[in-house]
Amino acid sequence: MSTPGTPDTPGTPAPAAPEASPPLKRALGPKLLILFVIGDILGTGIYATTGDVAGKVGGALWLPFAIGFVVALLTAASYVELVGKYPKAAGAALYTQKAFRIPFLTFIVAFMVMCSGLSSASAAARAFSGDYLGEFTDAVPPTLIAILFILALAAINLRGVSESVKANVVLTLVEVSGLAVILAIGAYAVFSGDGEPSRLTQIEAGGTGYALITGVLGATALGFFAFVGFEDSVNMAEETKDPARNFPRAIFIGVAVTGTIYILVALVSSLLVDSRTLSDSSGPLLEVVKAGGVDFPPKLFALIALFAVTNSALINLMMASRLWYGMANERILPPTMGKVLAGRRTPWVGIVFVSLLAIGLVSTGEIEGLGDTTSFLLLCVFGVVNIAVLVLRKDRVDHRHFRTPTALPVLGAITSLVLASPLADRGADVYVRAGILLLIGIGLWAVNKAVMAAREKSDRAAD
Secondary structure (H helix, E strand, O other), X not given: OOEOOEOOOOOOOOOOOOOOOOOOOOOEOHHHHHHXXXXXXXXXXXXXXXXXXHHHHOOOOHXXXXXXXXXXXXXXXXXXXXXXXXXXXXXXXXXXXXXXXXXXXXXXXXXXXXXXXXXXXXXHHHHHOOHHHHOOOOOOOHHHHHHHHHHHHHHHHHHOHHHHHXXXXXXHHHHHHHHHHHHHHHHHHHXXXXXXXXXXXXXXXXXXXXXXXXXXXXXXXXXXXXHOOHHHHHHHHHHEOOHHHHHHHHHHHHHHHHHHHHHHHHHHHHHHOOHHXXXXXXXXXXXXXXXXXXXXXXXXXXXXXXHHHHHHHHHHHHHHHHHHHHHHHOOOOOHHHHOOEOXXXXXXXXXXXXXXXXXXXXXXXXXXXXXXXXXXXXXXXXXXXXXXXXXXXXXXXXXXXXXXXXXXXXXXXXXXXXXXXXXOOOOHHHHHHHHHHHHHHHHHHHHHHHHHHHHHHHHHHHO
């Protein structure tokens, strides 16, 4: 098998890419890209897992989000440097291969990123069929709703990136309006003297000393799920106009805006609702609306929340399908896996594949488990990416790009790996689910290697 990024590696013949596949369409300008990043980060994490984080840490709900904000900024800086340096669709897989030249590691990193997007989309599907939808109906089985939900988003994704991103813009504006409602309710409560400020300093994370540290780290690791998304945008590099120029601003603005909103929403949520009530709900922000003392229709907020989790799932499915396309283009997968639909110019094989996997994941857990799995997988990848940016400093390119201060990727690697380690208190189901996904990835790697070996043997026989 050829090495991604170096198709002329001696002694490793690379199969020819399919000539019929047209390039992806560059449809994203700077404004659409900023909205894409914000829309990708906002959504399921804050709307659905706020209560689960409260259950882990207690009233000091804002603390895990504040720590997660810092960790996200550190790693975002590494992604900004790398996407400006290598504006290709494969993202973390491309950076890993260029840095370490180990095809197996490259494949596993790429597969982990893809699976993180799929577990996130599955968490969104579960959130869609939970308490927010329960404001309208509970007549349809939640699993069926989740499956139909993913199929509908796959159809939008298949139609085209322009349509998908335009849908993202609309949904982003809707979900931002929902969070604005929460912040307005919080402001009203503060000025009215309502709420319980003493809760904001209460940490109930399993005791004192080591238990306290692991409890806060566990809450932070789960809360980090709310920040994932900025890494998805780099997989849209081949569909972005002037990516070296537009990505730095888009990613930094996206992380800063969402981080600020998350911390404020966490403060309001803890101020108005006790942590036990929040943790018992799959629609925790709906509890905030009901407790806020403002006559805002709960059904309207539930509808906004449904749009928000829809947006998260749509973007994650888009990311996963583009990553699949990128891996095929880099010869990590057989080139036929990167086929593009000629009329719509979308990676249809990737879209079908990731949608089927997402449907399979829906039945493996609830929102907290799927969200924590997403965070765990991405934190492992972020550790690798932060190291890769340092290794690749020796690799020069012939165009200008952003360069992050060296201390940031060092801190990013340390914090990511600490949050991914057993120091962060998380359920065993997270490790089991991640392990099964990795075994699936290893199986795909073995199949691909066998296919490439058979093709090489056939080529030699033909000569």
